[in-house]
Amino acid sequence: RGQDELEKLKIAIQELDPKSPNLTKFSDLPLCAATASGLRASHFEVLTDIQKAAIPLALKGRDVLGAAKTGSGKTLAFLIPVLEKLVQAQWTEYDGLGALIISPTRELAVQIFEVLRKIGRNHVFSAGLVIGGKSLKEEADRLGRMNILVCTPGRMLQHLDQTAGFDVNNLQMLVLDEADRIMDMGFQSAVDALVEHLPKTRQTMLFSATQSKRVSDLARLSLKDPEYVSAHEEA
Ligand code: ADP
Ligand code: MG
Numbered sequence: 001r002g003q004d005e006l007e008k009l010k011i012a013i014q015e016l017d018p019k020s021p022n023l024t025k026f027s028d029l030p031l032c033a034a035t036a037s038g039l040r041a042s043h044f045e046v047l048t049d050i051q052k053a054a055i056p057l058a059l060k061g062r063d064v065l066g067a068a069k070t071g072s073g074k075t076l077a078f079l080i081p082v083l084e085k086l087v088q089a090q091w092t093e094y095d096g097l098g099a100l101i102i103s104p105t106r107e108l109a110v111q112i113f114e115v116l117r118k119i120g121r122n123h124v125f126s127a128g129l130v131i132g133g134k135s136l137k138e139e140a141d142r143l144g145r146m147n148i149l150v151c152t153p154g155r156m157l158q159h160l161d162q163t164a165g166f167d168v169n170n171l172q173m174l175v176l177d178e179a180d181r182i183m184d185m186g187f188q189s190a191v192d193a194l195v196e197h198l199p200k201t202r203q204t205m206l207f208s209a210t211q212s213k214r215v216s217d218l219a220r221l222s223l224k225d226p227e228y229v230s231a232h233e234e235a
Pocket of ligand 1: 044
């Protein structure tokens with residue numbers, strides 16, 4: 001099941017020109033049927049500039065460093081590649097943690113999670129939040145079953161250090177959202193320590209509203225030969 005769709009997708013992604021001027025809508029992108037229908041059902045149709053710039057490169061497996069101001073649509077610019085990465089890897093609900101999304105605050109993590117639930121509604125992947133507020137043990141019990149986690153840095157590091165049997169060795173994709181705020185809030189060392197736990201062969205996307213020296217420091221530590229993309233459109 002789905003092998004033909006997967007093969008066709010792989011070819012379409014290979015042939016995709018990430019700079020093509022003809023990419024306007026989500027339906028112009030080589031996305032699996034589940035993601036495409038999730039986007040349609042959520043009434044997303046036209047790509048924003050940052051989505052146009054980042055998603056094709058990410059689909060092709062590149063590490064991406066993206067900068068675009070608040071409200072420009074960065075969430076979908078990484079959530080779509082996360083879903084497609086797991087589809088390409090033929091990830092199943094039994095394969096453990098495939099993608100980790102790091103957010104500076106609980107509130108932003110919750111927002112990301114809600115968008116993921118909307119556009120990911122037709123996928124089988126399980127997704128969870130790791131933002132504290134529950135006992136470590138209660139969170140830990142659910143971790144092993146999750147395919148996609150949206151987390152805050154401190155809480156995630158606590159689990160990586162303390163939760164026995166939590167396996168992150170097959171992680172396919174790491175996302176750092178609001179990297180500038182992650183740095184401003186003093187999470188540099190937590191993120192460094194967190195990245196130490198993760199496998200080196202993975203795809204990484206890093207997004208921020210601003211380009212700063214500290215963001216490029218973080219990028220240097222976590223990304224491999226990244227493509228820099230930015231967008232300064234009016235939202
Ligand atoms: P950012 O993370 O860059 O601040 P968000 O991802 O939170 O931006 O998106 C800002 C708003 O724009 C949200 O309400 C979101 O639903 C909406 N949005 C994002 N992408 C699109 C799109 N392609 N078409 C229409 N609305 C979009
Ligand atoms: Mg955002």
